[in-house]
Amino acid sequence: MSAPVPDLPEPAHANVDSMLSRRFGKEVANYFSGSPLNRVSFLRPDHTFLSTALKHPSAKFLLFNKLEPLIKSPTELGYVTYNDVRSLIEGDPFMRTEEEIIKEYKSTTHIPQLIFLGLDESQEGFVYKNHYKGAPHFALDVTPQKTSTAAAEALIHSVESKGFSFSKARMQATLPPPEAAIFAEARHLLDWNARNPFCAQCGYPTLSVHGGFKRTCPPRDLADNVASPDRPPCATRTGVSNLCFPRTDPTVIMAVISADGKKLLLGRQKRWPPYWYSTLAGFLEPAESVEEAVRREVWEESGVHLGRVIIHSTQPWPYPANLMIGAIGQAIPGGEDIHLGHDAELEDAKWFTADEVREALRVGTSGLGEGPGPEYKEGGLRVPPKTAIANQLMASVVEGFLSGDAKM
């Protein structure tokens, strides 16, 4: 049986009437988007802001152990308070300015990764400069490591004894969308920091700054040699280097329509359950437009030649760092023959009628590890759940997108 599908998020102002919404319809807000947090990104370099937010009674901390989030239940994240984390983070890592922290950098001291996620403006709480308001949200990596092993283990023991647990499950099936969006931000940033402890430009250890949204390559390291702690010059210290900032990988995912507009192209990988198909997808490559990436991926994976491509909606996907860019493309007349021999990625690709897809959306949706709904009949098409943008793209097409009945 399929798990209950959480309602999808309503984007802020989604229902405000506007010329854009009259022309294109209501915005499709995909799962993992719709965060209630204001990231106030421009305040991240302000250590007074971070320090005050950290210690405010309304502050909430989402803990991760080896990238597994702390939960109360599969439908609720398990937040803890400043008092719970105080010992692990040694009081206040934002007490000093970034300049001071960089100056006293010592790579052998492990600093547990802390991320400032944003302010939940719907919750009473903190006020900064009379303008920025809400409950501060942080994420904290409590994976026992190096010099902070003992404090991390104590914190894990303490929260588990309160009945919380670290979830091994992928969270997209069960969390309410606003919580899922907070989880996604936290997971994406913790993963990025964990993958980048060294500078890819010079090979030396790096340091997290800007509330976890930037890594810097310090010019000296007190662990190296107390008499002469200076490191060789590194290009990431001069000018702006994208290596210092979190990485997000653009991915294209596309509902492909036949030249006559009546059929949909779907594909399947070998490891998927029988009859389970989805829209084609792949990573955008350097110096490609999204439209070109859609045409290239569809040709490489299925041999089908596309003409016009339009972009439908997008979805953050924090496993580990993707931006899913949902598109709709149409095959050119004569370009519909399927050839799986270019790239070996798909086991099968096939044209389905709108009726087949419509029925699958009604009875055959589920996550990869789950069974289909009760009305599903063996042998019928199975497709991803509503929390996947693939489902939203298919739905948009079969509900009359081309005729203009369904908007984006």
Place this chain on the structure above:
Amino acid sequence: MSAPVPDLPEPAHANVDSMLSRRFGKEVANYFSGSPLNRVSFLRPDHTFLSTALKHPSAKFLLFNKLEPLIKSPTELGYVTYNDVRSLIEGDPFMRTEEEIIKEYKSTTHIPQLIFLGLDESQEGFVYKNHYKGAPHFALDVTPQKTSTAAAEALIHSVESKGFSFSKARMQATLPPPEAAIFAEARHLLDWNARNPFCAQCGYPTLSVHGGFKRTCPPRDLADNVASPDRPPCATRTGVSNLCFPRTDPTVIMAVISADGKKLLLGRQKRWPPYWYSTLAGFLEPAESVEEAVRREVWEESGVHLGRVIIHSTQPWPYPANLMIGAIGQAIPGGEDIHLGHDAELEDAKWFTADEVREALRVGTSGLGEGPGPEYKEGGLRVPPKTAIANQLMASVVEGFLSGDAKM
């Protein structure tokens, strides 16, 4: 005076009539997209393919010295042949399998970075497996470095004596679009390889494989210690790590329309020429949808609150690694007050009438370093040239996008 603006590219199949193009109009193909090359990405691990393509008489090599491309003139790239580069690349770097190369890896030997860009199918040339055809295109970094300094200097001297030169100019103003797209792919990949000589996960040197589209962290390095060259384990060697693949940074750029649909919001940075404005833009953050990033950036930079956002078209931007995602967003009623106090990025942001923007697109377009056209009158609005997606977004809006007269 403004430089002549190259015609924008026509995407493949742009003029094929389809239900999508009837509904949304002809696809906007932005500058740097529209590459004539088929990347045949699935052939990159095939060293026989790469080796044969490399030595084929139709193969073309685009050289870069410190990321500056070799040109014949500002409107023409300067390609050289296999014979020209043979000595620098020591014959054939694709002779051995990737497995063999990784096994014999020695970090102290400098291997000049070579990229397989793709096959130009419009040119007679190479045929592989009776199926993949065209002139192979490669990019090669000839910056004199370490063990290859002498060979690189000899090559540079030889091509300069033929009248070619390395261009210090940004190429977007002058190259014909198909050449610009090839340049963009080459620059993006050379820059990515140059920024990532070390593994961000473990700090050890990495090795370019897959024709320049992947970097791997070899398990042993013959430079370390001939008796025991094994390195410590690294997570990028197990499973798939995005660190091994080129990075592309999604960036949002948006034409913002007032609630009544009659005005356009533009902003300017302090360092820009007087009267020069453009659409707002900024980097997408981890776990944001494009639609959310557009609303966040507009609020952070201008204080304006947006409702519905739709995505218009995209543009690769190889300085160094951006994907510009062009959007159109509409302010909510009452959300149009400008406040520059959140983020300090803009010197000014202002609502312009459609007539002002239309006139600027007619007489006031230019690159940042150039003067406006001859009909421009001092004090009038100046805006970016057609090669910038900002220009295409503004044009789409003022040509009647909201009313449906101008399609996407």
